[in-house]
Amino acid sequence: AQKITQTQPGMFVQEKEAVTLDCTYDTSDPSYGLFWYKQPSSGEMIFLIYQGSYDQQNATEGRYSLNFQKARKSANLVISASQLGDSAMYFCAMREDNRDDKIIFGKGTRLHILP
Amino acid sequence: DTAVSQTPKYLVTQMGNDKSIKCEQNLGHDTMYWYKQDSKKFLKIMFSYNNKELIINETVPNRFSPKSPDKAHLNLHINSLELGDSAVYFCASSQDSPGRETQYFGPGTRLLVL
Numbered sequence: 001a002q003k004i005t006q007t008q009p010g011m012f013v014q015e016k017e018a019v020t021l022d023c024t025y026d027t028s029d030p031s032y033g034l035f036w037y038k039q040p041s042s043g044e045m046i047f048l049i050y051q052g053s054y055d056q057q058n059a060t061e062g063r064y065s066l067n068f069q070k071a072r073k074s075a076n077l078v079i080s081a082s083q084l085g086d087s088a089m090y091f092c093a094m095r096e097d098n099r100d101d102k103i104i105f106g107k108g109t110r111l112h113i114l115p
Numbered sequence: 116d117t118a119v120s121q122t123p124k125y126l127v128t129q130m131g132n133d134k135s136i137k138c139e140q141n142l143g144h145d146t147m148y149w150y151k152q153d154s155k156k157f158l159k160i161m162f163s164y165n166n167k168e169l170i171i172n173e174t175v176p177n178r179f180s181p182k183s184p185d186k187a188h189l190n191l192h193i194n195s196l197e198l199g200d201s202a203v204y205f206c207a208s209s210q211d212s213p214g215r216e217t218q219y220f221g222p223g224t225r226l227l228v229l
Contacts, residue, residue, distance in 0.1 A: 045220035102163065108157075
């Protein structure tokens with residue numbers, strides 16, 4: 001079974017609209033962390049946001065917020081007021097705290113922001 | 116003030132050759148990683164080192180050998196390169212302490228085997 005599932009291979013969104021990128025995960029560990037990374041066309045991997053499994057509040061970093069629904073095992077990324085520069089691949093990832101430092105990545109969602 | 120650096124950025128080589136990719140981090144992190152990103156953009160971990168000690172060794176051919184001379188460096192040596200080794204290889208590092216343990220990635224090395 002896949003540990004990290006990103007069901008949207010591609011999305012097109014109008015500039016300035018909010019966008020939600022879906023991510024569901026599968027783990028039996030009680031302690032884990034969830035990450036989102038952005039990979040623009042230049043190829044580098046940029047850390048965006050982190051959510052710990054015991055964090056009481058949803059993580060926010062500027063225009064990025066993580067909609068963490070623990071019971072549903074989902075960790076969707078919300079980008080508010082999208083910008084053309086947000087066009088990129090977005091990867092959801094999970095680190096299970098009882099399994100060394102291994103981070104498992106989803107297959108990614110390619111986001112296109114339209115002017 | 117580059118945090119995680121990799122060299123070279125691009126590597127084009129013939130099948131059967133041996134090549135190395137170098138990675139250095141100046142973040143003072145204890146743990147370093149190598150990932151492979153295939154043509155479909157799927158990222159998969161290959162190795163992880165903590166304080167120069169191998170922690171994670173996924174199912175990777177023996178032709179791939181990581182070497183960590185000190186905790187700031189993790190190099191990847193590949194013997195007898197094959198066409199299927201063509202990919203982008205990312206180095207990453209994280210602070211090994213309770214907390215966010217965010218991994219910071221290098222810029223990637225684009226390897227093309229001809």
